[in-house]
Amino acid sequence: LLKVDATLQEESRIVAEAWKILDKAFVDKTFNGNDWTEVRKKYVRTNYKNTAEAYAAIREMTGLLGDRFTRFLTPAQYETLSNMYTSETPQAGVGVEMALDPESNQIKIVSVVPSSPAEKVGVKKGDLSSRSMTCLSGGSTPDDAASLLRGEDGSTVNIKLESKGKTRELVLTREILKATSVSSKLVPSPESNRSRRAESLSCPSRASSQVLSEAKALRTQGAKALLLDLRGNLGGYFPAGVDLAKVKIDVPVLALTSTQNGALAEVSLAVLVDHNTASAAEVLTAALQDNKRAGVIGEQTYGKGLVQTIARLQDGSALVITVAKYRTPLGQDINKVSLLWFPLDR
Secondary structure, eight states: OOOOOTSHHHHHHHHHHHHHHHHHHHHTGGGGGOOOHHHHHHHSOOSSSHHHHHHHHHHHHHHHHTTTTTTEEHHHHHHHHHHHHHHHOOOOOOOOOEOTTTOOOOOEEEEEEETTTTTTTTOTOOOOOOOGGGGOOOOHHHHHHHHHHHHSTTOOOEEEEEEEEEEEEEEOEEEOOOOOOEEEEEEETTTEEEEEEEOOOOOTTHHHHHHHEEEHHHHHHTOOEEEEOOOOOOBOOHHHHHHHHHOOOSSEHHHHHHHHOOTTTEEEEEEEOTTTTTTTTHHHHHHHHHTTTTEEEEOOOOOOOOOEEEEEEETTEEEEEEEEOOOTOOOOOOOTOOOOOOOOOO
């Protein structure tokens, strides 16, 4: 339990709580070269006029850490992010997954759910949020965009997207979307045997059980091999990537070891990746690759070798904090480096 000085005004207590959480949990104990005690004096002892000013101060503090993955969430943003990975109930949304494009610093569409409101109006993978959208400018994150795109079933949201130098404005009607993080299909192999392709759209908390269930079902239909498609998979729930690796192998996964035989350990396996394969998806890919369980095909991966957790503050806001770094089973540090892969044309 983190105790905060009760004599502070309410807004300052929020800032103090955030400082304490960062002090305890952030992975870099040099705090990016900042004197963290002096940072506390500066921000906690300030008199804030309102909650918005306190939130701005917390954002400044997290910015000092020099880690783009450590960030502050408003209560609404926290609720959106929490529901994204833990909710068992359908969400009203438009059916897109987004990431921050490092080249343009704009929010980029990395996947579109089939038959979703987004697909119906022509949203395409690779579309960028328009710079003229003031609500998504100046350091906005994909979490900010997700908050804007979610809402009541049947309500509408206006967005502006850029593609190939052209800007278009679209009106999307939110729908209750069935949360499906895994889809699959049987395809013929060159030898006319039936192979299986599984696409994991993200790594939520239930991803490993979903993949295992579909794999077993299609194995009974004659599938001889498995191609795990992690293109555009930004990761998500870190333990899900580890759990999914345990399903497929019976060897160390990072610092964790499965004590049971992998349920799919006998299936021929390859992993398909691209530049948006990141985080938990890279954990899974690295475990399979380093243990010689699967070949990796596609493009250079994102290169995110950091682990985040979410800490909720007492007022309902939250901090996403980088709490650890990971290496592959063979000791490779992939942060800002990415994984080795075979190009698609080989």
